[in-house]
Amino acid sequence: MTNASLLVRFSFGVVELMLMLFGLVITTVSRDLERPTKRFFTAFFSMLCLCAVSNLLIWGTLFAGSLPGPVPAAVFIQSFLCGALSLLITAYLHFCSGIRLKKSAVFYTALTLVVLYTALLCSTFFSEAFYYFTQEGHYRRGPWYPLLSSPLALVLVLDTLLLLRRRKRLSGRQFSAFLICLTLPLAGTLAQMLFSGYPIAAYALAVASVLQFGFVFADQTETNRRRQEELLRQRANVTVLQMRPHFIYNTMTSIYYLISQDAEKAQRVTLDFTNYLRKNFSAVAKDQPIPFTEELEHTEAYLAVEQVRFEDLLTVTYDTPYTVFRVPPLTLQPLVENAVKHRAEPDRPLSIRISTGKNGNAYVITVEDTGPGFCENNAAGSSRPALENIRERLELMCGGTLTVSPLVGGGTSAVVTIPISSPHAAPERKKRAASENA
Numbered sequence: 001m002t003n004a005s006l007l008v009r010f011s012f013g014v015v016e017l018m019l020m021l022f023g024l025v026i027t028t029v030s031r032d033l034e035r036p037t038k039r040f041f042t043a044f045f046s047m048l049c050l051c052a053v054s055n056l057l058i059w060g061t062l063f064a065g066s067l068p069g070p071v072p073a074a075v076f077i078q079s080f081l082c083g084a085l086s087l088l089i090t091a092y093l094h095f096c097s098g099i100r101l102k103k104s105a106v107f108y109t110a111l112t113l114v115v116l117y118t119a120l121l122c123s124t125f126f127s128e129a130f131y132y133f134t135q136e137g138h139y140r141r142g143p144w145y146p147l148l149s150s151p152l153a154l155v156l157v158l159d160t161l162l163l164l165r166r167r168k169r170l171s172g173r174q175f176s177a178f179l180i181c182l183t184l185p186l187a188g189t190l191a192q193m194l195f196s197g198y199p200i201a202a203y204a205l206a207v208a209s210v211l212q213f214g215f216v217f218a219d220q221t222e223t224n225r226r227r228q229e230e231l232l233r234q235r236a237n238v239t240v241l242q243m244r245p246h247f248i249y250n251t252m253t254s255i256y257y258l259i260s261q262d263a264e265k266a267q268r269v270t271l272d273f274t275n276y277l278r279k280n281f282s283a284v285a286k287d288q289p290i291p292f293t294e295e296l297e298h299t300e301a302y303l304a305v306e307q308v309r310f311e312d313l314l315t316v317t318y319d320t321p322y323t324v325f326r327v328p329p330l331t332l333q334p335l336v337e338n339a340v341k342h343r344a345e346p347d348r349p350l351s352i353r354i355s356t357g358k359n360g361n362a363y364v365i366t367v368e369d370t371g372p373g374f375c376e377n378n379a380a381g382s383s384r385p386a387l388e389n390i391r392e393r394l395e396l397m398c399g400g401t402l403t404v405s406p407l408v409g410g411g412t413s414a415v416v417t418i419p420i421s422s423p424h425a426a427p428e429r430k431k432r433a434a435s436e437n438a
Contacts, residue, residue, distance in 0.1 A: 016206045017052035020045050023213050032221045040092045041213055047081045047088070048209055051202050054078040072133050078202060079121050083114045085205060086155045089181060093159055096174055097166040106162050110155045117151035124148075146193040149201070156186040173222075177215035184208040229396055251305050258308070265308070272304035279333075289326035289397050292356070292365075296320065299333045299354070306340055313347065314340070319355040325363045325418055327400075328393040332365060334386055335414045339369035342412075358420075365416040368407065394418075 024045040027038060054074040090110045094101055101107045124130050129144040160182045167175050188204025251273050258266035279298035307314050332354070339352055351370045356363065387404060394400035400418045407413050 014056065016203065017049060017056065019206060019210055020048040020052055023210060024049065026217070027213070030217070032224050033217065034220060036092075036095055037216060037220060040088065040095075041216075044085065044088060044209060045213075047085055048206055051078050051081050052206070054081075055202065071139070075131075075139065076121065076124070080118065082201060082205065083117045083121070083152060086152050086159075086185075087111060087114045089178075090155065090159050093162060093178055096178070097162070097169045099166070106158055110158055113151040113155050113158075117148070120148050120151070149189050149193055152201075153186060153189045156182050156189065160186070171219055171223075173215045173219035177212040177219070180215070181208045181212040184211075225396070228392075250309055254308050269305060269308045272301050272308075275301040276305055289328050292323050292325050292327050292332075292363075295327050295329070295332045296323065296354075299336050302333055302337060303340075303352070310350070313349050315349070315351045317351070317353045319353065322356040322358060322363055325420075326398065327365070327416070327418060328390075328397045331390055331394065331416060332367070334390060335367045335416075338386065338414075339367060339371060339412065342371055359417070361420045363418040363420065365418070367414040368411060370411045372410065390416075 024042065027033065027041040027045060030038070033041070054077050057074040058071050058078075087110060090107055091101060094104055094107055099107075120130065124132070127142075129142045130148040131139060131141050131145055133139060159178075163170075163175070163178050163182060170178070185201060185205045185208055188201040191204075192200040251269070255266050255269055255273070258269060276298070279294070279301060303314075303316050307316070336352060336354065340350065349370075353366075353368045355366045355368075357366070358364065387402065391402040394402055394416065398418055399421075400416060403415045403417075405413055405415075
């Protein structure tokens with residue numbers, strides 16, 4: 001074997017080791033992987049790192065021309081780890097498919113085959129039937145070499161059949177990940193039975209592991225994102241269902257007295273309150289951004305009810321030239337409600353200004369009030385969690401932000417920023433462009 005050939009093999013080993021170390025680091029620091037998956041890939045990449053180190057030891061020793069003593073041990077370790085890795089894949093496939101190992105005939109069959117493979121591997125210390133080393137340290141195959149790899153090939157075939165049988169229990173990405181992780185090493189094992197010179201099975205397993213990790217990581221990241229969105233939606237639902245009891249009580253009381261004093265006004269307040277309730281409960285069923293105009297109507301209905309209670313003490317100004325964009329449900333209305341709720345004194349006038357605009361590549365919604373100067377860091381009760389809920393939904397649904405700060409001279413400013421590049425803004429841009437062209 002020439003020095004150039006050994007150098008190429010050594011370079012392959014370096015690349016393999018770097019990939020496995022990278023996968024191990026990503027697995028360790030990732031917060032998106034579930035604990036069983038994290039344990040699997042930690043063990044998987046750790047074993048593959050040992051395989052890569054064994055490869056480097058083999059090719060480095062031969063390239064340096066030193067004593068061949070470490071080479072047989074390195075080959076044995078690498079071969080043994082291939083058996084352990086195949087059993088690890090089998091166990092993880094059972095976990096993802098919802099099959100208990102204690103009740104699985106496939107797992108016990110795979111375990112038996114791996115034990116058989118390990119016994120055949122140990123026999124290489126006493127027999128040259130499978131492989132041996134020359135006095136110069138060169139690796140040679142024996143006449144029964146294909147028999148040595150046959151148990152591992154059978155394990156991969158069993159796992160592939162189990163995968164096809166249980167594919168409905170797996171997500172699309174999980175199925176693709178296992179299909180790659182099984183068929184690629186199987187092809188590598190069969191190829192290694194026919195061709196000598198390179199550890200094809202080990203290289204195939206390394207490549208398959210990286211691809212499998214990519215699929216699983218993407219799948220669990222997407223799953224976690226959906227779970228977070230569902231959690232935020234449930235929080236929003238709780239916010240809707242936990243409307244302030246005194247707000248409902250005061251509204252109904254106002255309607256009660258208005259019926260005898262001003263029936264027409266009582267009807268108008270009842271309609272506004274009904275619209276407010278309808279908008280509130282319809283927001284529960286929506287888990288995607290809605291047109292800003294819907295959120296604005298919700299806010300207007302709420303403020304119309306509050307203005308009946310406070311009359312001239314509550315003044316609302318609207319400056320909304322930009323309305324053709326989307327926001328998460330319950331974005332604007334809770335901010336306005338927060339301004340009303342945190343007014344300094346019941347008899348002190350409060351002015352609220354709602355405006356929209358564009359700032360570079362983003363739409364901006366601003367809610368300003370002349371209250372006592374609400375400070376988010378010192379918020380008590382339900383205000384701070386409500387603001388965090390809005391902020392999290394903005395970030396998840398459209399990449400938006402919320403900034404709350406006191407105004408100079410008193411009052412509070414709440415600024416919502418919605419990127420125009422958000423995927424949910426695209427339909428609105430197209431609609432606006434179409435109307436302008438028409």
